Amino acid sequence: MNIAFFGLGAMGIPMVTNLLRAGYAVTVWNRTPKEGLDGAVWADTPAAALAGTDILITMLADDNANRAALLDSGALDTLKPGAVHINMATISVELAQELAARHRENGRYYLAAPVLGRPPVAQAGQLQILVAGDLPALERVRPVLEVLGQQIWYLGETPEQANATKLAVNFMIGSAIATMGEAAGLVEGYGVDKKLFIDLISSTVFAAPIYKGYGKSIAEDVYEPAGFKLSLGLKDIRLTLDAGGAVQAKMPLATTIRDLHDDSLAHNEGQLDWAALAKVFTR
Structure with a gap:
């Protein structure tokens, strides 16, 4: 073969x-x-x-x-x-x-x-x-x-069923990264150590690979080398919105996450790891 x-x-x-x-x-x-x-x-x-x-x-x-x-x-x-x-x-x-x-x-x-x-x-x-x-x-x-x-x-x-599913998963990953970044920004505003917060959530209520893996990058502010580039994350979120539009599925959260990615690219962060989306909230 x-x-x-x-x-x-x-x-x-x-x-x-x-x-x-x-x-x-x-x-x-x-x-x-x-x-x-x-x-x-x-x-x-x-x-x-x-x-x-x-x-x-x-x-x-x-x-x-x-x-x-x-x-x-x-x-x-x-x-x-x-x-x-x-x-x-x-x-x-x-x-x-x-x-x-x-x-x-x-x-x-x-x-x-x-x-x-x-x-x-x-x-x-x-x-x-x-x-x-x-x-x-x-x-x-x-x-x-x-x-x-x-x-x-x-x-x-139908082949596109797999593509729509993958886009849905990647949308959820982007949502998780954005959620961690926004939440970390909140607790930092009150003087709580970001690293401690990420360790807390990723070992208790969100003890899952996405939160552990991307959370570690966010906690340590380490976004290179990129395992998956932020620019590719934006590409997937845009494709998700296109797929949703084709079947009249409203995705307001995906629209917000797309805008966050646009902010990152405006700050020349597209080549960093997808976890760098959290830098939007640090700013």
């Missing part, structure tokens, strides 16, 4: 590494040439990477990167009939629908499979994988996904 993998960022590299360790033949392509990944075959173009491919996995940054690599390049048209495209990136519902339609027209299968987890989780092969699309196609590629993730959540037959 030949695999092509597009997108060798902080998530893509450990994912490919795990596939290689599991014995899969992997051809890789990245917009910016990189080195390493012993055992992988490097392709100069997206189309070259897809020659003879049974499974295409994409982990590209956003809609624009997906369009450039798959559609604008014409590479997607070279993927053979019967192949399965697993898109593990966080993209818009609209693009998911477009890609699914393109694959149907050409006798291929499309699975939306965005993931929950940061780079260390990807390295451990413990991602939570949210999948929607053709169920028989999922069963064909399940062994590959099991190399990458701890659990596979099948959400329905």
